[in-house]
Amino acid sequence: MNTYLLLNSLSGGGAERVAVNLFKALNFKKISLLEKEVKYEIPEEKIEHLSNHTTKTSSIYKTLFIPIYALRLSKKLKAQDIVLSMLERANYVNIIASLLSKHKSIISIHTSQMYGRQRWHPYNFFNKLLYPKANLIITVSKSIKAELEKFYGLPGEKIKVIYNPVYFNEIQEKKEALLNEYEPIFNNPVLITAGRLTRPKGQWYLIRIFKALKEDFPNLKLVILGEGELKGYLVKLSQNLGLKTFVWDEGRLSEDFDLYLLGFQKNPFKFIARSELFVFPSLWEGFGNVIVEAMACGVPVISSDCRSGPREILAPETDFEKQTKEPEFASYGVLMPPFEVKYKEAKEPFEERDLMWVEVIKRFLKDEELRRGYAQRAVERAKEFDIKKILEDWMEVLND
Incomplete structure (x- = not known):
């Protein structure tokens, strides 16, 4: 069994810093990135990229590319592997890839799902469709857990709150x-x-x-x-x-x-x-x-x-x-x-x-x-x- 981290990129930001902190503390085999951006000091041999995209690549294009990311990721995994992902696109890729490789998908949600965007936003549709298929959902606050239960009807026992760590x-x-x-x-x-x-x-x-x-x-x-x-x-x-x-x-x-x-x-x-x-x-x-x-x-x-x-x-x-x-x-x-x-x-x-x-x-x-x-x-x-x-x-x- 191998454990992997999956993120959009390591271009800077709170979720990325949390990922780096966890990577230093736990025995992850690799960090898989949807994009090429890396601003944190991680050994090069521990990083694998699923595309040549960058933060400047169109967000619409990267969203449409989610099935390709997922297919590429699934080919690297076995059924007994675990993938922990953070941020929405990476979470979607993790869940879709798990349907192909049968690996265990743990998704981590780092921001409010309902505040700051319209109810008709496509990500709300994707969340309702895909999040129930994850093996486990980690939220970084009680408030986000309550949101997932209220707005998406997710069962509370499938959601665990773990606050973000600092060194x-x-x-x-x-x-x-x-x-x-x-x-x-x-x-x-x-x-x-x-x-x-x-x-x-x-x-x-x-x-x-x-x-x-x-x-x-x-x-x-x-x-x-x-x-x-x-x-x-x-x-x-x-x-x-x-x-x-x-x-x-x-x-x-x-x-x-x-x-x-x-x-x-x-x-x-x-x-x-x-x-x-x-x-x-x-x-x-x-x-x-x-x-x-x-x-x-x-x-x-x-x-x-x-x-x-x-x-x-x-x-x-x-x-x-x-x-x-x-x-x-x-x-x-x-x-x-x-x-x-x-x-x-x-x-x-x-x-x-x-x-x-x-x-x-x-x-x-x-x-x-x-x-x-x-x-x-x-x-x-x-x-x-x-x-x-x-x-x-x-x-x-x-x-x-």
């Missing part, structure tokens, strides 16, 4: 790395966020809020880590707001900028650890790994109370289905009213919700004791997601 001790080492050319940025107070520059992450809301904060904190900097298709929109928005913006592949770095788009970073922890606050404006999530990683860095977290994940991390004693309408100073971080799934322009007026975010961030920037208290509690909470604890759940699943 706590490794983060402690990596956060101490030198900043080198980036050090001048952190001579100033810094807000930081991390995630793909995509619609679910809602970074445009944070940029607008940051502009308002600059009136009271003129030396404040905003650092955004991640790459994605919204790069052009975010740059244009920041420029229309009058912010001086540095982009990772353009111009020369200095501390004269307001906003820093630093792209994908192999070691985000050295940036997060030197920031005043980690601010997470996501519109919807699955778990929000980077929240736990920021907590492990000893940085206070202010997060949208979006579906799903942040509440289960920051306020575990509360009902995971609750969604706040006002600032909630929870046990391990602050939960804020989530934003609308709607793009915003520079001239659009602030809503009451935006002003709430501004005032809470102001309070944290002014109150060092408040920051210190949340930072200390955050570290203790992050230890509960250490790979050593989460690994027990995964070993039980794979052995069964």
Whole structure:
């Protein structure tokens, strides 16, 4: 029996980082990728590609190619093998391939299935058709498990919740790395966020809020880590707001900028650890790994109370289905009213919700004791997601 990991790519992102963490901890034979993109340090002989596609290949074309991926994967497998897949296209490929090779398919679902897209989206049809055929479904939050039961009618006994793991001790080492050319940025107070520059992450809301904060904190900097298709929109928005913006592949770095788009970073922890606050404006999530990683860095977290994940991390004693309408100073971080799934322009007026975010961030920037208290509690909470604890759940699943 061999165990394989299957992903769309290793181009960066929360699910990919989880996969890499699991790959380092468990005895997977190979990582199979639908695409050629690899940005993590994995031995080349441990990776196999099912196509020459990249992140730039048309998403429609890659969706139509799913049966071909599945056929190619099935030819590499035996009936006693196990394939653990993450993200939707990879999950579909895993399930379809299992119908041919009879291998055991375990699919892992990392994001809300119902928030952020229309009910008529074709992926909702594929989910209803294919997910029941998986041998086991892993969700990264209780909220996603509840969604699958409610919207797709999947039986609860076929679904297991396993929170995403972090390498706590490794983060402690990596956060101490030198900043080198980036050090001048952190001579100033810094807000930081991390995630793909995509619609679910809602970074445009944070940029607008940051502009308002600059009136009271003129030396404040905003650092955004991640790459994605919204790069052009975010740059244009920041420029229309009058912010001086540095982009990772353009111009020369200095501390004269307001906003820093630093792209994908192999070691985000050295940036997060030197920031005043980690601010997470996501519109919807699955778990929000980077929240736990920021907590492990000893940085206070202010997060949208979006579906799903942040509440289960920051306020575990509360009902995971609750969604706040006002600032909630929870046990391990602050939960804020989530934003609308709607793009915003520079001239659009602030809503009451935006002003709430501004005032809470102001309070944290002014109150060092408040920051210190949340930072200390955050570290203790992050230890509960250490790979050593989460690994027990995964070993039980794979052995069964």
